[in-house]
Amino acid sequence: MENKIDNCENCDNCVGKQNFGKEFWKEFVKGIILCNPVFVLALGLCPTLAVTGTIDNALGMGAGVIFVLLGSNIIISLMRNIIPDLVRIPVFIVVIATFVTILSLLFEAYIPLLYESLGIYLSLVVVNCIILGRAEVFASKNGMFLSIADALGIGLGFTIALIMISLFREILGTGALSIFGFQLFNIPGLSSNPLGFFVSPPGAFLVIGVLLAVFRWIGVLDNE
Amino acid sequence: MNNLISIFILMAIVNNIVLAKFLGLCPFFGVSKKLSNALSMGLAVTLVMLIASISTTVIYNYLLVPFQVEFMRIVLYILVIASLVQMVELAIKRTNVALYNSLGIYLPLITTNCAVLGVALINSTENYTILQSTVSALGGGVGFSLVLIIMSGIREKLELSEAPESMEGLPIAFITAAMLALAFLGFRGMI
Secondary structure (H helix, E strand, O other): OHHHHHHOOOOHHHOOOOOHHHHHHHHHHHHHOOOOOOOOOOOOHHHHHHOOOOHHHHHHHHHHHHHHHHHHHHHHHHHOOOOOOOOHHHHHHHHHHHHHHHHHHHHHHHOHHHHHHHOHHHHHHHHOHHHHHHHHHHHOOOOHHHHHHHHHHHHHHHHHHHHHHHHHHHHHHHOEEEEOOEEEEEOHHHHHOOOHHHOOHHHHHHHHHHHHHHHHHOOOOOOO | OHHHHHHHHHHHHHOOOOOOOOOOHHHHHHOOOOHHHHHHHHHHHHHHHHHHHHHHHHHHHHHHOOOOOHHHHHHHHHHHHHHHHHHHHHHHHHHOHHHHHHHOOHHHHHHHOHHHHHHHHHHHHOOOOHHHHHHHHHHHHHHHHHHHHHHHHHHHHHHHOOOOHHHOOHHHHHHHHHHHHHHHHHHHHHO
């Protein structure tokens, strides 16, 4: 696990190169597959399991994390030369907490239904290790544009992982799939007798465990 | 009194913070490989959770609510918890060196443990009084330690058994946790 995290730090010789578009693209793609925060780094597990009962919650949480990650990465990369090294962690936490406060006020005002169903997990984005981790290993060492690429990549990787887990849980657990009240499809036999286990907490642990094992088996991830 | 007992049981067993609310999963999977580490971590989390819940409830009830700035709670709570962890670390270092050595690196890690902030947020969402928050934090801490200790016992045996190659490590730990959560689901009828 240690060297995997090292790989996800930016190498020093990448900074200051001319080929900017390529670097941006590289940092962006890295977050989605090679350094997928959930499946590869095993970070941010609490929201991953808690909000993947329905796909609506997964999408809302993914959007929220992208917003906070983008905001904190931009601010921290701009301030990285001003922040004294000794107090950097408290500074990062305050920046992140400010963005989480903005996020929860926005959700409460514009999408109150989603705000209700996410509950305390929306506020808990502040202790999501992904965001503090990116601030520490990436944004505090790189410029703003690369930090934006990193935030978008890692945020999208996190959202994709959430969507994957919630697809399994919602389809197996309710026998149907609906996004924001609009029903996409309905499996006849399953929706009358849904496997409620998958929507309940134990189902979350089982789905992510099996998914991780399958990814390793087909060779997307390395074995430990 | 009945109310307090039911809050304790609710937090410790029925709505267990790890297995039902998914809080504090990082230490749950990270530290649960050895029984002795699990004990130290459980103790440290319970201690910090207790102090943090009492102080955040005081701040919420007597500072944020009267001035109608409840939206500031995320920033304030995280600062309170971060500084509390530092203070607890210093206090333990001064008074009990043996305990400090056994807790070691786990104390600073608690700052980013979502269980501590989670319990503080649950307390203020439920509008608990100071006494109720104390009991709820105690229940949360006991529940966390209980599950961590059970899990580390299972994982010590799991290390020796043969799992399919792609299941080794984290995947099998998740599936074990699923079984454990299923067992805890049985307590749902209690309250």
